Every structure is written in C-alpha cells, then in structure tokens.
Amino acid sequence: MTEAAVHTEYATMDVALKIWRYDSSTGERSLETYEVEAPEWVTLLDVLDIVKDRVDGTLAYRKSCRMMICGSCGMRMDGAAVLACRTRMAPLVERGHVPVISAMGNLPIIKDLVVDMGPFWGKIRAVTPWLDTGYAPLPDREHMVEQEDVTPIHKEALCIMCGCCVSECNSMEADPDFLGPAALAKGFRFVGDPRDHADVDRLNNLNDEHGIWDCTRCYFCNERCPKGVDPRDAIAKLGAESVKQGIDHDMGAKHAKWFVKSAETTGWLRETELVPKTQGIVASIKQMKFAMNLARHGKVPLPFPPHVADRVDESRALRKITQLQDRQGALGHVQGERALARIEHTDPGGARRDAPEVTLGETPPPAEG
Amino acid sequence: MRTLAYYRGCLASLSAKELATSTEALAPQLGFDLIELESVTCCGAGDIHEAEPDYYLHLNARILAYAEATGSDTLMTICNVCTLNLRQANWELKNDEELLARVNTNLESVGVPSYSGGIDVKHLLWLIAEGDGYDRLKEVAHKGLKGLRVAPFYGCQILRPSKLLGFEDPDRPWTLEAIIEACGGEAVDYPAKIKCCGFPIIQAREEVALGELLQPIQQATEAGADAIVTPCPLCHLSLDAWQSKLEASTGRRFKMPILHLSQLIGVAAGLEESELNFKRHVVSVKPVVERLAV
Numbered sequence: 001m002t003e004a005a006v007h008t009e010y011a012t013m014d015v016a017l018k019i020w021r022y023d024s025s026t027g028e029r030s031l032e033t034y035e036v037e038a039p040e041w042v043t044l045l046d047v048l049d050i051v052k053d054r055v056d057g058t059l060a061y062r063k064s065c066r067m068m069i070c071g072s073c074g075m076r077m078d079g080a081a082v083l084a085c086r087t088r089m090a091p092l093v094e095r096g097h098v099p100v101i102s103a104m105g106n107l108p109i110i111k112d113l114v115v116d117m118g119p120f121w122g123k124i125r126a127v128t129p130w131l132d133t134g135y136a137p138l139p140d141r142e143h144m145v146e147q148e149d150v151t152p153i154h155k156e157a158l159c160i161m162c163g164c165c166v167s168e169c170n171s172m173e174a175d176p177d178f179l180g181p182a183a184l185a186k187g188f189r190f191v192g193d194p195r196d197h198a199d200v201d202r203l204n205n206l207n208d209e210h211g212i213w214d215c216t217r218c219y220f221c222n223e224r225c226p227k228g229v230d231p232r233d234a235i236a237k238l239g240a241e242s243v244k245q246g247i248d249h250d251m252g253a254k255h256a257k258w259f260v261k262s263a264e265t266t267g268w269l270r271e272t273e274l275v276p277k278t279q280g281i282v283a284s285i286k287q288m289k290f291a292m293n294l295a296r297h298g299k300v301p302l303p304f305p306p307h308v309a310d311r312v313d314e315s316r317a318l319r320k321i322t323q324l325q326d327r328q329g330a331l332g333h334v335q336g337e338r339a340l341a342r343i344e345h346t347d348p349g350g351a352r353r354d355a356p357e358v359t360l361g362e363t364p365p366p367a368e369g
Numbered sequence: 370m371r372t373l374a375y376y377r378g379c380l381a382s383l384s385a386k387e388l389a390t391s392t393e394a395l396a397p398q399l400g401f402d403l404i405e406l407e408s409v410t411c412c413g414a415g416d417i418h419e420a421e422p423d424y425y426l427h428l429n430a431r432i433l434a435y436a437e438a439t440g441s442d443t444l445m446t447i448c449n450v451c452t453l454n455l456r457q458a459n460w461e462l463k464n465d466e467e468l469l470a471r472v473n474t475n476l477e478s479v480g481v482p483s484y485s486g487g488i489d490v491k492h493l494l495w496l497i498a499e500g501d502g503y504d505r506l507k508e509v510a511h512k513g514l515k516g517l518r519v520a521p522f523y524g525c526q527i528l529r530p531s532k533l534l535g536f537e538d539p540d541r542p543w544t545l546e547a548i549i550e551a552c553g554g555e556a557v558d559y560p561a562k563i564k565c566c567g568f569p570i571i572q573a574r575e576e577v578a579l580g581e582l583l584q585p586i587q588q589a590t591e592a593g594a595d596a597i598v599t600p601c602p603l604c605h606l607s608l609d610a611w612q613s614k615l616e617a618s619t620g621r622r623f624k625m626p627i628l629h630l631s632q633l634i635g636v637a638a639g640l641e642e643s644e645l646n647f648k649r650h651v652v653s654v655k656p657v658v659e660r661l662a663v
Contacts, residue, residue, distance in 0.1 A: 218525045
C-alpha cells in the first residue's frame with residue numbers, strides 16, 4: 001500500500017511531542033521536539049514508530065505485541081508511566097498539548113526510552129516466582145483448583161511485568177533495594193496460591209528489611225498499573241497474612257499491631273506509646289532528645305489520662321466478632337474487591353476544571369534510574 | 370449554613386490540635402455547621418487496614434453509621450488517610466449488599482445503629498473547592514495573604530487511588546493552588562507536590578522516609594516558597610516535626626514553615642492566635658506571621 005493510499009483511507013492529524021534523548025555511552029542528553037503527520041487513531045507507540053521510520057532512525061524504545069500483553073513499551077508521558085501502546089494521542093492533539101516522553105523512573109537508562117530491566121528481574125527472581133508444593137506429592141495429572149480458591153490472586157496474576165508501577169514507586173526512589181510493587185505483587189501471587197505450600201518461608205523472606213514494610217502507601221503503583229493489578233493492595237494482603245501467621249518481627253508489623261491495640265483499648269490512637277511499641281525501648285531512649293523538642297510544642301501528648309473514645313466497648317466487641325468470622329489475613333482484603341471492581345471513577349460531585357497545562361517531565365530524568 | 374457530620378480523627382485531637390482549633394473556628398465563616406461525631410474511634414489509618422482489614426471495615430462502618438445518625442448526608446474529614454479509609458469502606462459497603470448485611474448484623478449485635486449507605490465522605494479541601502466555594506472564600510479571606518509565596522503539598526491519599534478519591538486529576542491537581550490564590554497568595558509549583566512525605570514508614574523505616582521527605586521540602590525551598598500548605602495532619606507532622614531530622618541528615622537548613630489548610634485560610638480570614646495555634650509548630654511560623662503583619 002502506498003503512503004498516498006494511507007492518507008485517503010484515514011483522517012490524519014499533526015502530532016507533536018518532545019522526547020528526552022539519552023546515550024549512556026557518552027552521557028549526552030537533550031530534549032528534542034518531533035512533529036509528524038499520523039492517522040487520528042494512533043497510539044504513542046505508533047507515533048514513535050513513525051518518528052523512527054521517517055524522521056530519526058536512531059530513536060531507541062522497546063516494543064513487541066502492540067496490544068498490552070507483552071509489557072515492553074513502558075515509558076513516561078509528562079512524568080507519568082504509561083504503556084505506549086495503550087495511550088491514544090488524539091485527545092492530546094485536540095487540546096494542543098505537546099507531551100514530554102521520557103524513560104521510566106527507578107531503572108537505569110541505556111538509551112533514550114530503553115531502561116535496563118536487570119534490577120527489575122533481579123527483584124522478581126528474589127521472590128521465588130514459581131510454585132513450591134513443599135512435601136506434598138506431585139499429582140499424577142494437572143493440579144485442579146476451584147475458581148473460588150484462586151480468586152484471591154486473580155488480580156496479581158494479571159501482571160505483565162511492564163515496570164510502570166516500579167517507575168513511580170516513591171519508596172524505591174529513597175531505597176533502591178526495596179523489592180517494590182511488581183515483585184511484591186508477584187510474591188503474593190504465590191503466597192495466595194492454594195497449590196503452594198511455602199507461604200511461611202515466603203512471608204518471612206518478604207518481611208525482610210527491604211520487603212513489604214518498606215512500602216510508604218503512596219498508591220502510585222495502583223494509579224499507574226495498566227492492568228488493574230493494584231500492587232499496593234497485594235502488599236496489604238501480604239501484611240495481613242504476615243500478621244495473621246504471627247510473622248510480626250518487623251517494626252512495620254509492630255507499628256500496625258499497635259494501631260489495632262489502640263483501637264480496641266482506648267478507641268483512639270495511643271500516639272505517644274507508638275514509638276516504643278514500634279522500635280522497642282532501647283531505640284526509643286535514643287530518640288529522647290528529638291522527643292523532648294517535639295514535647296515543647298505539644299507534639300507528644302501525655303499518655304495519661306488516656307484519650308478514651310465514648311462507647312469504646314463497641315469497638316472492642318467488634319474486634320472479637322471479626323476475629324471469629326474467618327476474614328482474617330488476605331481474605332479481609334479480597335472481600336472488598338468485588339465492590340471495588342465496579343468502580344469506573346467515583347465522583348464526589350465536586351468541582352472539576354481543565355487541568356492547567358504544566359511542564360511535568362521537562363526536568364531530565366536521572367540517568368542512573 | 371450547611372450541616373455536616375464532622376470526623377476529627379486521631380491526630381487533630383492529639384499532636385495536631387491546632388488543626389482542630391483552626392478548622393472549628395473557620396467552619397462557620399465558610400458556611401459549615403459541624404456536628405462532631407462523639408462515639409467514634411480511629412479509622413485505623415493504613416495500619417489496621419493492612420493488618421486486620423475486616424476490623425478496619427467494621428471500625429469505619431461504625432463511623433459511617435454514627436455519621437448517618439446525625440441526619441446529615443455528608444461526613445467531613447480533615448485528614449487524607451481518614452478520607453481514603455472512610456471512602457474505601459463506604460464504597461465497599463454501598464456496592465456489596467452481602468457485605469453490608471454482614472457488617473450491619475455485627476454492628477447491631479454490639480449496639481451500633483446499622484448503616485444504610487446514605488453518607489458521602491468529603492475532605493474539607495473538596496467542600497471548599499466545590500460549588501461557589503471560591504467566591505465565598507474570597508469574602509472570608511478579607512485580610513489576604515499579601516502575595517505570600519505558598520507551595521501546595523497535597524499528600525498521597527487525597528489524590529490516589531483516584532478511582533476512590535477522584536475529585537481532581539491526581540497528576541495535575543489544582544484545588545490548593547486555587548485556594549492559595551483566592552486567599553491572596555501566590556501558588557508555587559514544583560513536581561513533588563503530589564508525592565509522598567514518608568510519614569507512614571517514618572517510625573519503621575526512618576531513613577527511607579527522610580529520603581522521601583527531602584523532595585518536597587527541597588523543591589519548595591528552591592522554588593522560593595515562604596511556606597508549604599497541606600490538607601493532611603500526617604503530612605504536616607512529617608514536614609514540620611521531622612524537618613529537624615532532615616536537616617541533621619542532609620546538613621542543610623530549610624526552616625520551612627508548614628501550614629495546615631485551615632490555618633492558611635484562617636490567617637487570611639483573621640483568626641486569632643488562640644485558634645490558629647502556631648505556637649504548636651516545631652518549625653517557627655514567625656517569618657510568615659511577621660510578613661503578613663506588615
């Protein structure tokens with residue numbers, strides 16, 4: 001088919017975009033602007049193909065399936081991780097917006113939009129991403145599983161390992177060794193699998209220093225995931241399973257358990273006792289100077305008399321009831337998924353207006369990831 | 370006046386009392402008649418939600434049930450974490466009859482009124498931003514902010530997950546900027562305004578949390594902000610109380626004053642110091658107060 005034929009078959013539009021070019025061998029980087037004519041149905045990936053084909057053959061990016069299955073084309077548009085094959089360009093063109101395209105975050109850049117996925121795969125491998133049936137004899141035929149038994153890991157099994165969640169993980173920016181949302185979601189995919197019998201070992205490993213309690217609950221992973229995996233929710237499932245199984249040696253688990261204790265004793269958070277209950281007495285003593293400074297400004301409320309909620313006996317009784325109703329651990333999170341799956345977008349009925357044109361992504365991404 | 374059920378949450382009753390006093394003093398001026406819920410507990414923050422999710426659901430259902438019992442159709446929150454917790458529980462209960470029935474049976478068995486799903490949970494920020502909020506705000510903020518350069522810091526759980534919050538574009542929010550400008554200040558833009566302050570892990574992983582906290586404070590400083598404003602008391606505690614640790618770990622001096630949303634509007638509306646309670650801040654707000662007094 002000739003190019004002219006394409007033009008008569010489809011309505012076209014002029015697409016402009018800026019791309020952060022980078023070459024790790026020279027360290028050179030520049031923000032380049034490209035303008036191409038493209039069919040109105042194009043995705044970001046299609047536009048990159050056109051740029052590479054007609055304007056600059058040296059542009060580097062990954063792609064394969066073009067249909068949201070392979071997870072190859074993760075990159076940032078205006079600072080937010082997207083799958084290029086999923087991102088339609090027409091709405092941007094219509095409002096005259098020129099997006100800034102850059103490589104994903106939290107991973108080293110090799111060239112232009114191509115990142116080194118080595119650290120990503122290393123973390124996936126670290127969660128032992130295969131079934132461990134323990135001492136259970138292997139079945140003669142395939143291992144049949146009832147649908148209801150795999151429902152708890154349905155979302156986690158959708159992961160295509162594109163890295164969009166990792167790109168935006170705020171904890172990983174501060175701690176590059178954090179296992180991160182993709183690996184932890186993969187971890188729950190096996191912890192929650194009824195055929196796997198290594199959950200105690202797995203949970204112990206995932207409770208290590210750079211494991212589940214490193215998550216800062218910024219929810220960027222849920223926001224960016226193009227497949228609805230909701231990695232943050234998977235991390236919460238791991239936390240709940242850990243506490244249920246008594247794997248609570250990490251300060252993060254102790255912190256969480258003190259909230260439970262507070263709610264069922266006084267109803268409100270027993271804030272001042274939270275530090276010793278989380279960090280232990282010795283570590284707390286080391287914090288005395290800091291605490292004294294906060295106390296001067298009223299930031300350390302006295303634990304006595306305790307701030308007790310009215311009718312706290314009700315919340316105490318509710319804890320007892322919930323402990324008897326078999327929704328402990330990950331199942332407590334899974335029970336909400338049926339309703340949450342019905343959300344398209346809640347709208348509290350408030351004001352919305354067109355977001356201002358901003359220049360997110362204009363700052364060059366750190367080359368080291 | 371618009372009657373609203375009002376959930377204060379833990380911190381505004383404890384280490385962030387200045388948030389409660391300024392919010393409660395400001396509310397009548399904004400046209401809000403607050404009915405404070407008295408028989409409620411902590412929402413569980415991210416902690417009970419994570420560790421014992423079924424208990425989290427019941428604690429929040431109980432809060433929603435008592436909010437509904439006030440006769441109001443809206444529950445006002447003043448904390449990002451409370452907002453997400455209550456909105457998530459509310460969505461789950463409203464959209465799963467079986468789940469609502471089980472939770473209601475449990476609530477009734479301990480003497481709590483059952484919940485019928487008649488409450489919408491809204492943060493103070495949204496209640497100001499919707500409808501004719503800005504026009505009203507311009508009247509309330511009669512003293513203005515004299516061009517004070519204010520950096521908005523949203524915090525995470527008023528933006529994400531947007532499918533549960535959804536009031537504004539989570540990547541390009543605008544409500545705080547609009548409020549700053551309506552009060553007579555100048556909004557300072559910087560990329561980290563939508564990122565995490567590190568507070569949820571500040572006790573279990575202090576080093577990681579400080580690594581997160583550095584971004585907004587450093588960027589707001591470099592953008593020339595006189596102060597940062599936040600709608601979340603947990604972000605406030607991180608930005609304000611832990612700033613000295615950030616200075617110690619980085620060897621830099623920031624001394625960035627951090628204001629609660631209600632204090633920013635409150636100072637423009639002429640609230641008294643006894644209501645604003647700036648003395649409860651760890652980082653001095655004096656430079657801001659002095660500048661506005663000129």
